[in-house]
Amino acid sequence: MRGSTETPAWLIVTQREIVARVMNKAYLFGLLVTILLIAGIAGFFAWQGQQVDSYDVAVTAGDEPAASAVERAAATLRESGADDELTAHEVPDAAAARAALEDESVDAWLSSGGQDGWTLSSWREPDQGLASLLTPVVEQVTVTEHAAALGTSFDRLAAGGDLVTERLDGDDVDPGVLQFASFALAFLFFMGSIGSGQMIASSVVEEKQSRLVEIIASAVPLRHVLAGKVLGNSVIALAQNVVLASVGLIGLALTDFKAAVPAMTASLGWFVVFFAVGFVAIASLYAMAGSLASRTEDLQGTTAPMAVLLMAVYLTTFGADGTLERVLSFVPVTSIVSMPVRVLSGDAGWWEPVVALVLLAAFALAVVLVSEKAYRRALLQTSGRVGWRQALRA
Template sequence: MTTTLPSPTGTTTPEEAAEGTRGAWLVVMKREIVVRALNKTFLVGLLVSVVIIAALAAFMAWQGSKTDSFTVAVPAGDTAATAAVESAASIPEAQGGGAELTTLEVPDDAAARTALAAGDADAWLHPAAGSADDGWVLTGEADPDSTLTRLLTAGVAEQTLATNAEAAGTTTAELTAGGTLTTDRLDGDAVDSQTLFFASFALALLFFLGALGSGQMIAGSVVEEKQSRLVEIMATAVPLRHLLAGKILGSSVVALAQNVVFAAVGLVALSFTPTASILPSLSTSLLWFVLFFAVGFLGLAALYAVAGALASRTEDLQHTTTPMTMAVMGVYFLTFSASGTFETVLSYVPVASVVSMPVRVLSGDAAWWEPIVSLLILAAFAVVALLVSERAYRGALLQTGGRIGWRSALTARA
């Protein structure tokens, strides 16, 4: 074991000072992680967010698995009406949907109206003007359910076609031969637009929660240490750039871990929903999101740390962090609603690319090299933000007496 002896004069040499502070950033980083991990507000917020994500997924699973049941009143002995309901009932089963239709035979119109009023039937299917040749009418206590109306419209059309085909001495199959329609898409296994919108909203929300919550925590930590004059004591033992590096890395680790937890809970929850088929594509997109967030948040964390250093009191934070908050909110609102060329452009713009590029990867719109180029651009932004923020942080941290501007911070001697 090697022991460093003090200099004969009793003072610390530059070499000894450098050796003592070389790992200061690591100590600060560990402190930031521990303090954040033990913060009750953070832990409660994390738990609430996880519960909300799980609850939303549970609601989606319930919505996807629930079956709507309808009772349709039909005239007693009317085989055409009964056949129309049976045809309508077979449509959800063929399409993988969830709806069940049953018939309730009624002797006359008065009995049908009574069944509707009593809630024994959801709708009453009967011939118009007393004859099926004039078409059919679907009557409800109020407007009939839209799903039921859609199914019975198709069921009536199918039954009518079968009746007319039989009268013409042919069959429905012969009349509809060659009339089937299938769908195809040029982009292969890309997800549908509704799922893509949901995924983009979820990624934008993850970015918003992680960037805003952790960023505000960094700024608050800096201004608290500055307002209590604790930073002046710390500055005598730890170089300010080490203090900044430790705060940035510690907060980045916590923010990234938080998003990983959210993403993992979301993926597990989605596995129980009808969208489980897109999990492989979504997992790849989430991996890109985590990588982009890890790089982009380094720059954001540095800027938030400067926002805290520019303030002299906690009350000043609202003013100094406003530009960052507006930028984060702008990314949130723009990215989940973007599409087409605008989304392509955003996928190369720091920090919007944290959300937009993973969404394009999920949609299959991005070539293999595009995420790499976008990530390099984001990394360049993070480096520039770190360099500028380090200079402003050192220039503003030890200044007191009111809010400090960026120009003053960058030109101050540190």
């Protein structure tokens, strides 16, 4: 007789699935590669953002306008707080400037040119960043000289010409961040779902092909076996996504988009909740797909519809916006990605994630009930591949 302290069968299966996955070297290697890939990409962008551009600009002796322009541009950089550096190097004449460009002791040569205008010369193609930095300063120096000749000043001529920026779309998050979040969440969903799903299906068909399931079925109700497999792999898939998301957030905090980290954290919190509920349905379907196969070779056929479904979710949610994104955020499975993105953008009301989560939970419950019935009825049929309609009628 079973004692009251005996461990439930479904919990034993859950623990077994978790241990089996954690001890799987191929899975751990793949997870490590993914973590290193994400960390490497984040590290590259962080390194790139910390690079300092240093410009050395030659000006000839006596070319006061050019020297003034370079000094003003350097002062503008310092006032803006940028890490870039701009330094003026005085040379005796034009020949010395050309020699400095040729031996690459300077990056460019700025000359005012008098009535013929200004020239920024480089030995090769002039740096566009430097040109963009010097252009407004050159214009200011030129206008100042002309204003002095007319008996006025640059400030009086430029009065009323200040430009202020204003954002009218009302969005709190930059569209680039939203697009990145859409891609990242769709990627996490796809990788977590298809990777863990295939593992469930493979585990089921291996036990069926080796006839081990017949021994298990004689001691444990099959619905307990299914529950353990679904819960165990759900824990693994969820933990995997939390780890990858955490690495991504740490990397994001090291880039120019670090201001978006708090909003991204809230969005990822909703994603974790939605994924935890939705993956139960996906895992149940993969377990059913494994039970329909009699051999490992049959898995490609029985899991193909799931792979197509997951790919469709990935492609439709990545980059969706407007009305399409609003609709997808309430549709079970696609809501796992679309609703957290809408939460990030500030477009979703407080009640919308709750409604979408209830719809997803109802869908998951229905899928689990149907999958459980087909799983139990197909698992012990070893004569050949079983169709899902046949399994439900068995």
